[in-house]
Amino acid sequence: MATIRDIAKITGYSVTTVSRVINNHPYVTKEKKDHINQVIKEMNYVPNQTARNLSSGKSQNIGVLVPFINQPYYDQMLKGINKAAFENDYRVTLLPTDFDPEIEMGYLEEFSAKGFDGLIVVTRANHLEVFDDYRQYGPIVFCEEADGSHCGAAYPDITGSMMKVLSYFKDKGIKRVGLTLGRDNRLSCNSKTAIALCQEYFPEFTTDDIMWNCHDLTKGKAAAAFFKERGVDAILANGDEIAAIILKEYEGGKAPLIVGRDNLLVGEMLGLPTVDHQLIQCGETAFNLFYEESSEKIKQPFEFIKR
Amino acid sequence: MATIRDIAKITGYSVTTVSRVINNHPYVTKEKKDHINQVIKEMNYVPNQTARNLSSGKSQNIGVLVPFINQPYYDQMLKGINKAAFENDYRVTLLPTDFDPEIEMGYLEEFSAKGFDGLIVVTRANHLEVFDDYRQYGPIVFCEEADGSHCGAAYPDITGSMMKVLSYFKDKGIKRVGLTLGRDNRLSCNSKTAIALCQEYFPEFTTDDIMWNCHDLTKGKAAAAFFKERGVDAILANGDEIAAIILKEYEGGKAPLIVGRDNLLVGEMLGLPTVDHQLIQCGETAFNLFYEESSEKIKQPFEFIKR
């Protein structure tokens, strides 16, 4: 593989001059420039990106921490992040955590090894404060509420949408609400908020009416059976797919009022109410916060789709 | 940011010795090792990954070329690739092409700049031969049929599944078949094959019964109208989501026999027949081919789900 020095030797010019040509810097006569460019083409020379990164201290590459691939919520975020990154000539590296705190810590170490110019944390498995220590290595942006953190955040307004849905439930005369949640982990602020809000709007609500760990579709059927037994008349699901499966299980009988969370086709097809949290836009904003090195917290507006 | 030289200076040992400790190499007395390790911890020193990459000539990072993010077909592939990569301690960088040949060429240039140890091409926008020139920079693996290429390939058996579905159509007494396709591009071998097979099984089939460019759900309604007008009695759709939308549009009237292509929840909910092409497994295999530097061509078995 040819190096810049080879080009210098062959053309008879110095490494600097060749470098100038490569990077379109001024102060090179057209004549030399042409000659060098020609040799570069002939030799099939391409500047080594790693060497450039080392020299510049940057890599035009960000890491995105996300628990899973191929799940609607995360894929939508990823789409937005990726779109903005592409537009700004950045690369996106996937860092799947499976919600494992140790795996996540490993990525933070990689970050401190200057593996990425910045990090976008779609969902975290460690405490918020842990991340502040790593701000020194580059911008970190969350896609969750991150109050008290020094990092930026662009996040869906889950709280707002839940309040909207719950008050809708009240208007509809709902008596007893069931809830599906993704993580039984205390780290999930969304889960905590959800419970608090349910209790606020429905004082009789207890955690007994929660179906935990619904980030797997196989949980859908079990959830339906669970809610049937408990006799809830409305369900706030943590995703359209879970909502769909639950609805299907009620087929024939009288189904409760089920609301999903990510405005997917399956919800539309089944006529399920849902919330569009504008996750793609959210991802775009997250990247932009990284790009502008901003630590602003931006809450993304949502849309309640009643159907 | 502390460097290996700082550690050497502080401990009083040489850079070499420090490097040995970092990389767990032999020939270091436990005493020195402990001392060095302690200073490393105190100084919060982490070896710079870029420097290591430059020195070793590797990056433990592969690029994945894929037209879009957040589309079932590609997300499933991505999931498989990502899983295998994670297990082998590799990172995955997303390289979205939007089917644009020039963008794709840009990624190939990045590859030749040693930006990635290897490339997985889920779908390409350039001719197959183009890629052979870049084999010199590392393994390239396709997730499509790649006959005649020197690169490896792990791909879904679209041909096989289509034959199965088409003969199923014949058994069911279908007279006229409609087809939805993703690209009107001549590069898409799948599209070409699909047309050929339709003509083989249904000699009266013409390209007039094809709805092109269906990789956007907004095309679904138009497709339904199109097929209604043409009066087909079976539709082979290029995805469960498209299939679902088309079915929905026929609601009330007599719908044709519609078959999807990626075994999604929405298809299951609507009772649509589909094909499971085992894309996740396919992605895993693709990564393994890269990892083993193999140029084998592996066709992934499929499952026809009749419903």
Added chain:
DNA sequence: TTGTACGCGTTATCAC
């Protein structure tokens, strides 16, 4: 306008 020489941070070779 051009070139020399050094820095970026690590790993590997080889002499001691």
Added chain:
DNA sequence: GTGATAACGCGTACAA
């Protein structure tokens, strides 16, 4: 066991 020192390939003061 240990330590200089030369790669790795590029960018860039600074001198000319």
